[in-house]
Amino acid sequence: MASDIVKTLWDFLGNRNWMLWALLLGVATGLIFGERVAFLQPIGTGFVKLMQITIFPYIVVSLIVGLGKFNPEQVRSILVKAATVMVLLWVLGLAAIWCFAFTLPQHDAGTFFSPALVSPAGSIDFVEQYIPDNPFASLAEGNVPAIVIFCIALGMSLIANKRKGQVLDFLEVVGQGLTVISKKVIAIFPIGIFAMTASTAGTLSVEQLHNLQVYWVLVLCLGLYLMLVLMPMLVAAATPVKYRDLIYVMRNAWITAFSTGNVFIVLPVITEGIKAHLRKIGRADEQADHIAEVLVPIAYTFPSLGKLTTLMFVMFAAWLTGNPVSFSDIPNVTLSAMLSYFANVHIAIPFMLDTLRIPADSYQLYLSMSVLSAKVVSPTTVVYIFAFVLLSIFYCRKQLHFKRLRAAYYVILPSALLPAFMLASFTFNTQLAASSKAANEVIANMVVSDKVPAHVLNHVPKAYQSGELSLTNIDVIKRRNLLRIGYVVDNVPFSYFNQKNELVGFDISLAHKLASDLDVEVEFIPFKKYQLSEYLNKGYFDIAMSGLEINVADLTKVRFSHKVLELQLAILAKDYELARFKSVEQIRNSGNLNIAHMEYAPLLKQVSQRTSSIQFKQLSTLQDYFKSPEKFDGLVISAEAGFAWSMFYPEYGVVVPEGGMQKYPVGFAVAKRNLDLLSYLDAWLAIQQTNGSINNAYNYWILGQGTQSKETRWSVLDDVIESGEKK
Known part of the structure; x- marks a missing residue:
């Protein structure tokens, strides 16, 4: 009896869950030994690079072969249906993202000045990202979108070529070799997962968790809802793939992406997992295999729901700086996000921050939290790719259906669970916001x-x-x-x-x-x-x-x-009044304005002479403005000082009107x-x-760097040593 239990446990560990146990052991090691296991980080990095050696060749081969074997009618039908599925997932995912964005609690907002306030809005060079003027340079630079566009063009050009057989057969053999390499690496990859997880759990600072705990809770609740509820249940509702089987098929790719924070290296694993499961349930054929080979790299290139979850950081940064995104901003922000997220996330987030005039230093917060947020973003992207490809395959084969009782169950359940996840997010973050140090205290x-x-x-x-x-x-x-x-x-x-x-x-x-x-x-x-x-x-x-x-x-x-310094002139006003001062043109069209100031008399005299509708009143102290704010529409002040005052008075904000405000020494x-x-x-x-x-x-x-005291990184071993010293 005991030997049977041991054998069953060994089979469970050996045949199915080495990656899971490597993950758990890595977390435990990091918590026990703390920063002492930081030396494992290069080992994990080495394994990631080992996984990457096959990825670019795999994308090239799979796209060219997959598309080359289709006929023109099939390609047109497949791409149109795949685009329909992708748009549907975007709509559902963005709706969930916006629902969670409005679970942020009330916040005593305020932030230090950032140079981003006066920097021009950034722009994204979509031509550079997506037009492969030199495919070999794109391969060398790792420009995935350009590589995908080139491979799609080459693959589609081979469709009508009668001599394509030899080329496609050769590339298919190369692809099989790449798959074998990937499987061999995956077999030893638990070592890399253990090394990366242990070093991350051991070196993640207390400050990172403390400063961004609200964002972490927000993105975690959103990610769990998308990964475990919305996308897998949509697949279970519309296809013959069962919910439990889908979770099982995704587990290796999911765990690898969670451990490494890297989706790129598991693309072959995702493709092979989909093809293997279709064979297992008797739904595999040559067309389904080709669709999977083509759509997996395409799904990675286009904005995924995993990538779009980082939009929550933009919402969090706006909330943190006292200018939360309002309901009326949803259309503009959504459109900007969809355009910018066609590029790399590290291009998209600064662009979105600039678009919403959020201090660029907020991006440094994102980078400091990226190790943790990647633990949600990457697994969510894996689930998205599985869901997108499976839905597209069954849609192309006209095998989608919602008439079964199981379909109704999996459609209703996500709608019922969404409020529960939102409530959990709001409850946790309300408590965290209440316990955090207010801006004015800092x-x-x-x-x-x-x-x-x-x-x-x-x-x-x-x-x-x-x-x-x-x-x-x-x-x-x-x-x-x-x-x-x-x-x-x-x-x-x-x-x-x-x-x-x-x-x-x-x-x-x-x-x-x-x-x-x-x-x-x-x-x-x-x-x-x-x-x-x-x-x-x-x-x-x-x-x-x-x-x-x-x-x-x-x-x-x-x-x-x-x-000593060069400061930027700005206007401080109540948050709801800031829109009147976004540009010099808007100020001129706002009618009569009564603006306070403590200095700048010579400069403001010239402005008053040019615009008679604006009256300036000089104050003895800045406190006079806050004592009687009803007497004034705003206060002329340096942006650096204005942000500091907004920390004492969170109901006020700072704006630098476009087209006229200057700097002064x-x-x-x-x-x-x-x-x-x-x-x-x-x-x-x-x-x-x-x-x-x-x-x-x-x-x-001015910038507030170093205002938070640094706490010592905790570990179990340190607690044991400290207890022993006290005895």
């Missing part, structure tokens, strides 16, 4: 590193008002052991108070760096923008540093340093006669630009 907890002793004042001391300190130079500053910096209150992200009531910001961090290099303490004294020239020239402080615009009007009153200011100090500042800024200090400050305070 920016409000930022700190200045490497600080020197500082005194932060809320007024100008009387001792400074006598005018005796109006002439300042480096020697004076070093003798008094104190650098006095003027700052603007609540000028996020350049100078503001964090939750610990510490004065922080881009300029504040540079002020500490300057004081450190001078080996003196630093004192911060507040001022308002209109007081700049008066306070500097009377000697209330030595240097003004607070995102100061270098403008022509102030050049005659104070001395400016070389530019910002820097430090000193009194007119303090030329020695100005000379030192310019030289010091040149050094900081060269050694990367200003760039580092920009990345932290």
